[in-house]
Amino acid sequence: NQEPIEVSKDTRQNKVLTPACPIQEIVDLYNTKLPMLSKVTVVNDSRKRAISARWREVVSTDKLDRQKGLEFFSWYFDMIGQSKFLTGKAKNWKADIDFLFNPAKFPRIVEGTYHKD
Numbered sequence: 001n002q003e004p005i006e007v008s009k010d011t012r013q014n015k016v017l018t019p020a021c022p023i024q025e026i027v028d029l030y031n032t033k034l035p036m037l038s039k040v041t042v043v044n045d046s047r048k049r050a051i052s053a054r055w056r057e058v059v060s061t062d063k064l065d066r067q068k069g070l071e072f073f074s075w076y077f078d079m080i081g082q083s084k085f086l087t088g089k090a091k092n093w094k095a096d097i098d099f100l101f102n103p104a105k106f107p108r109i110v111e112g113t114y115h116k117d
Contacts, residue, residue, distance in 0.1 A: 023052065025070060027097070029070070033081060037087065050101040050103075055073075058073075079110075080095065
C-alpha cells in the first residue's frame, strides 16, 4: 500500500520578482509634485501598507521594474495635480495621501474619474 508521491515543481526560476516598494521615494514625489495638498510628515504602518499595495498592483500587473514604477507614480501625481477636484480648486475639500492610495479610489483616479471638472 503506497501513497502517491506528490511532486511539486520549483517555480522560483520562472517567477518574476516584484521590486521592493520605495515608500520614501514615493512620499517624496507626492510632497514635491503636490505641494497644494497636505504635506506627508508621518509615514506610519497603515500608509506603508497602502503605498506598498498600490505599488505591487502597478508594478506586478504591468511587469514594471523599479524605475518604471517610480515613473508611473510621477505620472500619477502629475495627473492628480491637474484635477481641480482633487486639488481643492473646485470644492472646499482636497485629497490627501490616504485618499490617493485608498484601494477603492486608486483605480478611479487612474481612470480619470475625478477629472471631470
